[in-house]
Amino acid sequence: MFGDYSIGDLGSIFVMQGFAGLILFSVYVLMALGLAIIFGQMGVINMAHGEFMILGAYVTWMTSNLFQAYLPSLFSGYFFLAMILAFLASGALGMLVEWGLIRHLYKRPLDTLLATWGLSLMLQQAYRSVFGAREVGVELPQWMLGSLRVTDSIEVPINGVFVMCLTVLITIAVAYVLYMSRWGRQVRAVVQNRIMAGAVGINTEKVDRYTFGLGCGIAGVAGSAFTMIGSTGPTSGQLYIVDTFLVVVFGGAASLLGTIASAFSISQTQSTLEFFMSGSMAKVLTLLAVVGILMLRPQGLFALKVRK
Amino acid sequence: MLIGHQPKDFLLAVSGLTVSFDGFKAVNDLSFYVEENEIRVIIGPNGAGKTTVLDLICGKTKATSGSIQFRGKELTKMKENEIVQTGVGRKFQTPSVFEDLTVFENLEISFPRGRTVFGSLTFQRDQSVKDRVEEVAEMIFLKDKLNTYADELSHGQKQWLEIGMLLIQDPDLLMLDEPVAGMSVSERAKTAELLNRIIKNRSVLVIEHDMKFVEDIAHKVTVLHQGQILSEGTMEKVKNDPKVIEVYLGH
Amino acid sequence: MIINSRFFNRSELMGFIALAAVLFVILPLTLDVFRLNLVAKYLTYAFVALGLVLCWGYGGILSLGQGVFFGLGGYCMAMFLKLEASSVENTKIQSTPGIPDFMDWNQITALPLFWQPFHSLTFTILAIILVPGLFALIIGTAMFKRRVGGTYFAIITQAVAAILTILIVGQQGYTGGINGMTDLRTLKGWDIRPDHAKIILYFVEVVLLFACIGIAQFIRLTKLGRILVAMREQEDRVRFSGYSVANFKIFAFCMAAIFAAIGGAMFALNVGFMSPSFVGIVPSIEMVIYTAVGGRMSIFGAVWGAILVNFAKTSLSESFPQLWLFGLGALFIAVVLAFPNGLSGLWADYVQPRIDRLFASRKTKAGWTDNSVADGAPAE
Numbered sequence: 001m002f003g004d005y006s007i008g009d010l011g012s013i014f015v016m017q018g019f020a021g022l023i024l025f026s027v028y029v030l031m032a033l034g035l036a037i038i039f040g041q042m043g044v045i046n047m048a049h050g051e052f053m054i055l056g057a058y059v060t061w062m063t064s065n066l067f068q069a070y071l072p073s074l075f076s077g078y079f080f081l082a083m084i085l086a087f088l089a090s091g092a093l094g095m096l097v098e099w100g101l102i103r104h105l106y107k108r109p110l111d112t113l114l115a116t117w118g119l120s121l122m123l124q125q126a127y128r129s130v131f132g133a134r135e136v137g138v139e140l141p142q143w144m145l146g147s148l149r150v151t152d153s154i155e156v157p158i159n160g161v162f163v164m165c166l167t168v169l170i171t172i173a174v175a176y177v178l179y180m181s182r183w184g185r186q187v188r189a190v191v192q193n194r195i196m197a198g199a200v201g202i203n204t205e206k207v208d209r210y211t212f213g214l215g216c217g218i219a220g221v222a223g224s225a226f227t228m229i230g231s232t233g234p235t236s237g238q239l240y241i242v243d244t245f246l247v248v249v250f251g252g253a254a255s256l257l258g259t260i261a262s263a264f265s266i267s268q269t270q271s272t273l274e275f276f277m278s279g280s281m282a283k284v285l286t287l288l289a290v291v292g293i294l295m296l297r298p299q300g301l302f303a304l305k306v307r308k
Numbered sequence: 309m310l311i312g313h314q315p316k317d318f319l320l321a322v323s324g325l326t327v328s329f330d331g332f333k334a335v336n337d338l339s340f341y342v343e344e345n346e347i348r349v350i351i352g353p354n355g356a357g358k359t360t361v362l363d364l365i366c367g368k369t370k371a372t373s374g375s376i377q378f379r380g381k382e383l384t385k386m387k388e389n390e391i392v393q394t395g396v397g398r399k400f401q402t403p404s405v406f407e408d409l410t411v412f413e414n415l416e417i418s419f420p421r422g423r424t425v426f427g428s429l430t431f432q433r434d435q436s437v438k439d440r441v442e443e444v445a446e447m448i449f450l451k452d453k454l455n456t457y458a459d460e461l462s463h464g465q466k467q468w469l470e471i472g473m474l475l476i477q478d479p480d481l482l483m484l485d486e487p488v489a490g491m492s493v494s495e496r497a498k499t500a501e502l503l504n505r506i507i508k509n510r511s512v513l514v515i516e517h518d519m520k521f522v523e524d525i526a527h528k529v530t531v532l533h534q535g536q537i538l539s540e541g542t543m544e545k546v547k548n549d550p551k552v553i554e555v556y557l558g559h
Numbered sequence: 560m561i562i563n564s565r566f567f568n569r570s571e572l573m574g575f576i577a578l579a580a581v582l583f584v585i586l587p588l589t590l591d592v593f594r595l596n597l598v599a600k601y602l603t604y605a606f607v608a609l610g611l612v613l614c615w616g617y618g619g620i621l622s623l624g625q626g627v628f629f630g631l632g633g634y635c636m637a638m639f640l641k642l643e644a645s646s647v648e649n650t651k652i653q654s655t656p657g658i659p660d661f662m663d664w665n666q667i668t669a670l671p672l673f674w675q676p677f678h679s680l681t682f683t684i685l686a687i688i689l690v691p692g693l694f695a696l697i698i699g700t701a702m703f704k705r706r707v708g709g710t711y712f713a714i715i716t717q718a719v720a721a722i723l724t725i726l727i728v729g730q731q732g733y734t735g736g737i738n739g740m741t742d743l744r745t746l747k748g749w750d751i752r753p754d755h756a757k758i759i760l761y762f763v764e765v766v767l768l769f770a771c772i773g774i775a776q777f778i779r780l781t782k783l784g785r786i787l788v789a790m791r792e793q794e795d796r797v798r799f800s801g802y803s804v805a806n807f808k809i810f811a812f813c814m815a816a817i818f819a820a821i822g823g824a825m826f827a828l829n830v831g832f833m834s835p836s837f838v839g840i841v842p843s844i845e846m847v848i849y850t851a852v853g854g855r856m857s858i859f860g861a862v863w864g865a866i867l868v869n870f871a872k873t874s875l876s877e878s879f880p881q882l883w884l885f886g887l888g889a890l891f892i893a894v895v896l897a898f899p900n901g902l903s904g905l906w907a908d909y910v911q912p913r914i915d916r917l918f919a920s921r922k923t924k925a926g927w928t929d930n931s932v933a934d935g936a937p938a939e
Contacts, residue, residue, distance in 0.1 A: 045710050104896055109710050110621045111895045114851060117844055118891025125884035242721045242840060245714045280729030287722045291715060295701040298711065366799060392801035404796040406789040413785050418800045422782055425810045428802075431782040473800065 013275055021271030023160045023229050026167040028263040030222030031240055032247040033174055036259045038215035039248055041191050042208060044102055045113040048120035049244065050237025052094060052216040055123070056086030056223025057232040058131055061138050068139065076141040079224070083166075086220035094216025098209045106208075120238065127234035135233035144228070159228045170221060175256055177214070187211055246290050252300030262300070266290060318377075319344045319511050320365070320481055325374035327364060334360045336535040338374070342481070347512045349522045351546075352532035353555060358515045359401065361532070362483050365513075366398040367391045378481065393423070397479030401486050403466035407459035411450050411469060414458055415441045418473035440476060447505065448472035449498065464495035468502065475506055482506070483513045488521055500524060531555075566776065570911055574859040575772075582765045592754040599761045599829040601869035602768055603629075606822025608850040608861035609768075609775050610815030615847070616855035617784060618811040619791030620708065624716030625819045625846045627723050628691040630838030632820025634727075634734070635690060637833035638674060639683040640743035640751075641735075660742070665732030674733075680747060687824045688817055695816030699809035708808070717840055724839035739834025743827065751828060764825045768862070771818055775858050778814070787811060819846075848887070851894045854903030863902060 031053060038046050046052075063082035067075045097119065105112045140159060147157040178184040189197040190207050198204045223232075230236065247266055251258030266286060273282035294300070320342040327335045335357045342348050350358050363369040365376055367388040376383040383391050392398075406414050419440060422431035445451045448468040453461070458469060467487065474482060487503065488496045500521060503512075507525070516522050522529065522543065529546045531539040539549040546552055567575055586598055607625050615621050645659045653663040658670050676682045698719065702712055727734045735741070743751065750756055778784055786807055790797045798804050827833045836842065845868075853864020868890070876883040898904055 039710075043710075045713075101892065101896070108895075110713065111899070113621070113623075113710065113713060114844075114847065115892050115895040118848075118888040118895070121884050121888035121891070123888075125881060125888070128884075129881060238840075242714075242718055246718055249711060249714055278729060280725050284722055284726050284729065287718055287725075291718050291722070294707075294715060295705070298702070298705050298707040368795070368799075387803070388798045389801050389803045392799055398799050400795070404793045406792050406796065408788050408792055409785055414789075417782070417785060417789055417797070420801060423801050424803075425783065425806050428783040428786055428807075429778070429781050433782075470796075473796075477801065 014272065019156050019160060021268045022164055024271055025264055025267035026163045027222055027226055027229065027240070028244060028247050028267050029167050029171060029260055030218060030225055031244040032251070032259045032263050033171065033256075034215040034218035034222065035244050036248045036251070036256065037174070037178070037218070038212055040255075041187055041211055042106075043109050044106070044212070045109060045116065045245075046212075046215070047113055047117040047241060048097070048123060049116075049216070049219055050239070050241040051120045051123035051127075052090045052219040052237075053223040053226060053240065054127060054232060054234070054237040055090050055093060056220030057138075057227050057236070058127065058136075058223075059086040059089045059220065060224045060227045061136050061232060064138050076143055079141065079144070083221055083224045086224045087217040088220075090220025090223070091213040091217030094219075095209050095213035097216075098212035102212060103205065103208060120241075124234045124238070131234070133234060135231040135236070137231040138227040140228065163225045163228055166221075166225060170218065171256075171260065174214075174218065178256070183207075183210070243287075246287065246294075250290050250294060250300055255300075258300060317380075318342060319346070319379060320513075321375075321377040322361075322365070323375050323377075325361075325364060325371055325376065327360065327369060327372045334535055335364065335371075338532075338536060340530055340537060340540065342511050342513060345509065345511060347507055347514070347525055347527045348530060349514045349516055349526040349528075350530050350532060351516065351519075351522060352538070355534075356532040357535040358532055359485055360535075362398060362485055362513070362515065365391075366396055366483065368398075389423070392477065392479075393420075395480035396483065397474040397477050397481070398483045399470050399474055399485060399487065401489065403463065403470050405458045405461075405466050405469050405473070407457065410455050410457055411445065411461070412441055412454040414469055415444055415472055415476050418476045420477050444472045444476045447475065448502065464491045464499075467491065467495075467499070471499075471502065471506070479510065481511045481513065485515045486517065487514065488516065488518055496521070566780070570907075571776075571859070573914075578859055578862060579769070582768075583762075587758070587761070592757055595761055596757045596829060597873065598866065599757070599764055600826065601866045602764055602862075603822040603826040603829065604846060604849055604869060605768060605862040605865035606771060606825070607815075607819040607846045608853060608865045609771055609858060610818030611847060611850040612855060612858055612861045613775055613778060613787070613818075614811045614815035615850065616857075616861075617779065617787040617791065618808060619787075620808055620812060621713045621847070622716045622812065622815065623713045623840070623843050623847065624720040625815065626838045626840075626843035627716070627720050628695065628816040628819035629823035629826070629842075629846070630723065630727075630833070630835070631691040631694065632687045632823030633827045633833040633837065634740070634823075635677070635683055635686045635820075636824035636827035637740040637743060638677040639680060640746065640827060641740045642670075642674065642677055643746070643748075644742060644744040659735070659740070661735040661738070661740075662732055667732045671733055687820050691816045691820035692813050695813045696809060699812040700805075703805040703808040703812075706805075717843065720838065720840050720843045724835045727835040727838060735834075737835060739832055739836075740827075741832040741834075743831050746828070752831065757829070760825075760829050764829060767821060767825065771821065772858055772862070774814075775818075779858070783807065783810070845887075848891055848894070850901075851899075852890060852901050854901030854906075856900060857903030860901055860903030860906075867902070 031049065034052070035046065035049050038044050038049070060079070060082040063085055064075075064078055067078040071078075101115055101119065102112060105115060144159040144162060148161065178187065186197070186202045186207050189200075189202060190204050194204055197207075226232070226236075243266070247263045248259060250266065251260070251262030269289065270282050270286040273285055276282075277285075318341040322341070323339045325335055325338040326333060338357075338361065350361065352358055360369060364371050365383060367383065367386060371384050374384070378391075378394060378396060381394055383394075383396070386394070406417070409417070416433065416437060419437055421437075422428045441454070442451065445454055448471060450461075450465060450469060450472065453465070458466065461469060467490075471484070471487065484503075488499050491499060496518075503525060514525070526543055528541065529543050530537060531546055531549075531552050533555050538555060539546050539552045582602075587595060590598065607629055611622070611625060641659045645657060647657040650656045650658070650660065650663070653660065655663055655668045658667065662670070677686070698716070702708070702715060707715070728737045730736070745751060751760065786797060786802060790804055790807060794804055823833070823837070826837065849865040849868050850861050851864070852868050853862065854860030871886070872883060875886055894901060900907070
């Protein structure tokens, strides 16, 4: 299949496809980060994670409409505010859900999966009732359109670069919060020994609520980023949930580094394959490879050997 | 030294056993031997690796290196259920019984017949099964509770039930992890009586903290410390070993 | 066959009689053919739910990929029917007569090799059982032998469902793509479309369903059924009682797959088509909810769950399409939070005791002693 292209062509193809893959990678990482925090730290399978992402996307869409209508002079900067609002909206909904639903199910991980699936159905229908069934697209400010010309045959879109930078920043922030801050230590303490953490004065319920909220909030930001690469509809989130779960599991659930590495390898494989075959076959092959590797190495890419 | 002398056949021969968890050696180059019909008690401070040793023998944890020979068979290469089938039974520290099943059903599942998928589909609850279940139930003081669901039993009764589940397997080597922990005084006495009865005709490997209990039953004591053997021998010898005294009385 | 316990205890016997009466007598007498055919469609999911009772309720293995097996069974059946419908004279207007229409539309000029054996009904029937069975065996062996279970297993099976759907949709020329295999007409020359055929197919399906209920009940009553329960609670204790836990999980998973496949095959026959929309993530998880609503531990409950949830789905989505998703979502949450044993749990907690009391009082009136009732209470 490489025969028809010259070496130079192939190089450009790989760079361009690689870059296209990097945008997918960004959305995967942002989605997976939230999911990994919730799954890895709390053991909860959040099937409604895609809907939290889509909430962020809708918030971004609404913010852009508001700016267009009332503050057109500031439109170029709306995106930053939209991201913050997306984070807050998804995070707040996440905390509400944790309080109303998740906290009753901590001892039954398989049941959280079913309950959050029910939640995702309700959210989808809510979006459909509020925003309509049609997909909506967000208008980007002028400076994000256009692309950077790296060489004669290689061009990269500016919004892609922006999303990637954003992803890197958020990842660093999450790593800082989880591994450096006092709150992160509390989260990890609760993960390792809930009863003991409670006994030494950590408010485990509060830690759970904020952890879940943080995971959902990051999904909201992922939704903001998502608006740049796709249009938003009530069921758009569902398309990503299985992929993202595979990213988390493939990376080894509790490892932040593993999540990033696995998001990178999955998105790059898919995007590179997409150039040579239909999108659906590329996806089939990528998912098959991931499932195949998981069957051989169920603990994921990065996992410590620990006493069970 | 004699010509033709054969090395003595041990029931269980552990040699050079090591396991490391992410660099930490929980058991380090451990060797010990258990004879037929011997009651061996393993003692040692918390974190000495006692439970890990039992985990290694019964296959719950895989050894990093070393060998465990049971009747000449290498256990480190076998799966848990195969190890059970060669005659090693294991009781866990916290009672693990099937709470949604009755005492009878708990014991029946442990009855060593019909252990394959097909075998369990065609398994018949015949007279020999019933007799054996009743016999064991009587030994573990649960004869009148055969139709009780296990979740209705007291902590001590669950411990007995689990011991009964091992008995019905009739293992050659019985491994018990703190069999009297969490029991009331009267339950303890009854358990000691039970253990004294069931340790006939088999070897037993016990982890226990209750020194009175250890003195009562042990033929030989192995003291573990930081994954290695600190001292080994009769209770009397071990008790007077200065190294043991130092570890137990603090540094 | 069973030595010590009767095949059904009293409440199970009542459940059996009630279900048999409804499915064999009441529904066929009261419903028109169109509605009866809808019930036949609902009942295809009852096969899946039945398998999930064994695998999930008893064995604790949650599979979110039952649509895969439903689909494999359904597609095997549909391939046979499609081939029969694509005879040379039926398809003489095609550029290549004698192959299914969707192949012709996709410029395929010869029947692909893997389609060839589906000319034979015997092969097809074997394939309906064996293809999903073997597929489950492979997945189960790969996962359970490596001690992968719980949520990981659920996610992997869900991924498999996603993969198969994308594959079917993407390979239009071989599978009919998103539209699936439509226009199925005859089975060995016997037209499956007219009303009287639909009635016969309905009864065939109900008989098969009761056969599967019998198999599930048999498995539940053997020691294997008790080992599944034991395994769900204390996997290690089962392992250290000398059982290979993985083999029992594989068995439960394969049985669930085969039940689902039979359901899928009956779907193709009764509904007259098969499409990827019954294979993917969403239908797979809906199948789990039928089981959960009916009661994950109850064989009869699962059948009722499949019928009732689908009935609600049809009537609600006809009249209030918006309400349906809210309703379904709320049902998921309510079942999980409030009544984890589903309808059968509610029945056992609230209705059964009343019936028992009714029986007790009637027997006392008739001059019987109360002891007979106490003795008759199920031991399990």
